[in-house]
Amino acid sequence: MSDTASRQPAGSALGGPARRSTALILTALVLAECVSAFEAGMVYIALPRFGEIFGAPPSTTGWAVTAYMLVAATTALVGGRLGDMYGRKKVLVVVMLASILGSVISVFGDSMGAIIVGRGVQGVAGAILPLCYGLAREVLPPGKVALGVGYIGGAAMLAGAGGSLIAGYLLDVADWHLIFVFAAVLALVASAVVTVAIPGSHVPTDLARFDYLGAALMTPGLTAVLFGITQGPAWGWASVRVVGLLLGGLAILAVWTVWEMRQRDPLVDLRVLSNKRISLNLLAVSVLALGPAGAVMIVTPIILLSPTSLPVGLGLSPTTTGLVSGLSALIGFAASPLAGLFAGRFGGRATFFVGAVMFIVANLMIFFGYDSVPVMIGVFMVAALATVFAYTGYPKIVIESVPENVTSVTTGVMATARQAFSAVGVAIVSVLLSLWTVPGTTAPTTASLRLSVGAIIVCSVIVCIICLLIGRSRQVAPTTAEPATDDAVKAPVAQA
Incomplete structure (x- = not known):
């Protein structure tokens, strides 16, 4: 059976009276991922304000981040599996509505404890990204899947940067409650758009037992x-x-x-890791999160925000830094169709490789130009392009390498690994930055900065090497973006 034909029961998007346009489906998927990325990034800028209002130390307010992260890492896997089993559209809507409950708890609880509990409930949004990747493969025409993956990856970056900007503005003009109100409204609107725009997901007639x-x-x-x-x-x-x-x-x-x-029907089919392309892809994603897509998050703010009196510091204001971040995210999102088209033409491996190379360039710019504002602005722009190519490449490798019915749970494994290794990378680079500090301060010296950035560059080089080892998918022909048959999708798994 062809891949297109296998999706026809759910794919009224491909024909029939209930046909949806590709643009409408892409809009719904992008909006859904904006919910996840906004909720992940919105609270960071509010932590100091929470400390002032509730008299809580950083060790307590930090739980607003930790609670979200812990739940999101788990639900990326569980939600992906439930979507593969019972219909991704249905699970996606349920997840977004559940995240609204988290916002309601935070607003009406009106305490640090309630915010932490609400953020934990919001963490179910961790399932949104793998569900969106699975839906892109399921409901989009085969030739548009790579484009959809590119847009979803771009939306993750854009909404993540927008989370801090919008939250900061709301804190300035109103109070912290509106951050959660905005998140709830966004999730409600996205749920409505997904319900209308995306065709009903295909549900297997022979349902597996949930593990x-x-x-x-x-x-x-x-x-x-x-x-x-x-x-x-x-x-x-x-x-x-x-x-x-x-x-x-x-x-x-x-x-x-x-x-x-x-297990015959496991929560996560670990046998898929016997596929060389998937196992190497997982390794590449983990190393990417360890350095250029994870640890660098604590390096660039130090450079931009630290005073010029220190060896490392450009003295920019938080507002200026936020604008630079937001502008770079816009550039990255604008480039997401290009990344999708590139992935459709050359495959996920090549797209991931290009992203890793651009991460090398961005971090070399930091290594040699950390004392220049124009160079650091350029760093943000290059890193934005690197992110959208990398985040388009790795899910495209999954789509090329596993059967359609495990797409969401497999991308969920990648998302969980990315989150875990990002935490490890932040911890490692924090130690490296503190090896040599300016006397009487905790600010890093030039040597500490360059050691940290050097480690990130090494991680980027390793990702490039792993991408070369992944190998080209047999499915990706010069003139087609997607495999023609289910057999072609399953071939890499069978070979492994």
Whole structure:
């Protein structure tokens, strides 16, 4: 059966009276991902204000970030699997409506504790990205799937940057409640658009059994590991609590792995990692998050915001820094169709490779030009292009390499790995930045900065090498963007 034909039951987008336009479907998918990215980024700028209003120390307000991250990492996998089983459109709408509940809890609870609980509920939005990738493959015409993946990746970056800008503006003109009100309205509008614009998802006639025990094992295991990583800098990496969390979490995940390998219908089909392209793709995503797409997040603010009296610092205001970030995100989003077309023509591996090369260029610019405002603005622009190419490339590799019915859960694995290794990268670079500091301050010296950026460049080079090892998909022909048959989709898995 052809890939197009296999999607016809849900794909009234491809024909019939209920036909939807590609532009309308893309708009719905982009808007849905904006919910996820906005909710992930909106709270950072509000943390100092929370501390002032509720008299809470940073160790407490930081839980507004941690709670979201821990839930998002788990729901990326669970939500992706539920979408593959019961219909991605249905699960996507449920997830966005659930995130509204998180905003309501934060607004009406009106306390730091309520905000933390609400942010945890909002964390279900972590499932949105893998569900959108799966829907792009399911409901878009085959030749437009790569374009859709590009737009979704661009939306993630644009809304992430927009989260800080909008939240900052609302804090200036009103109060913190409106941040959550805006998030709720955005999720409500996106839910309505998805309901109208996206055709009903295909649901298998022979439903697999949901792996409840697998979910019950994975959740505490993954949470313990991620919590241990995030608390390592504060508690000390050798502390009993951190070591206990890491070892305990890894032990639970080891048991979970054994359980999953024995199941006919696992929560996550780990056998897909026997596919060389998928396993190398996962490794590349992890290294990318370790450096250029993760750890660099704490390097650039130090350079831009630190006073010029320090060895590393350009003395820009938070507003100017936000504008630079927002402008670069707009440029990245504008380039997302180009990344999608490139992926459709040359495949996910080549697209990912181009993104990694641009990350090398961006970080070399930091290494040699950290003391120049124009150079650092250029860094943001190049990094935005690198991000949209990389975030288009890695899900496209998944689409080229696995059957359609496990697309969302497999991209969910990638999203979870990206989040986990981003936390690891931030912790490592934090240590590197503190190796040599200006006497009497915590500010890094030039040597610390260059060591940190050098480590990020090494990670970028490793990603390039891994991309070359992934190999070209047999499905991607010079004149077509998508495979023609289900057999072609399954071929790489069978070969592995």
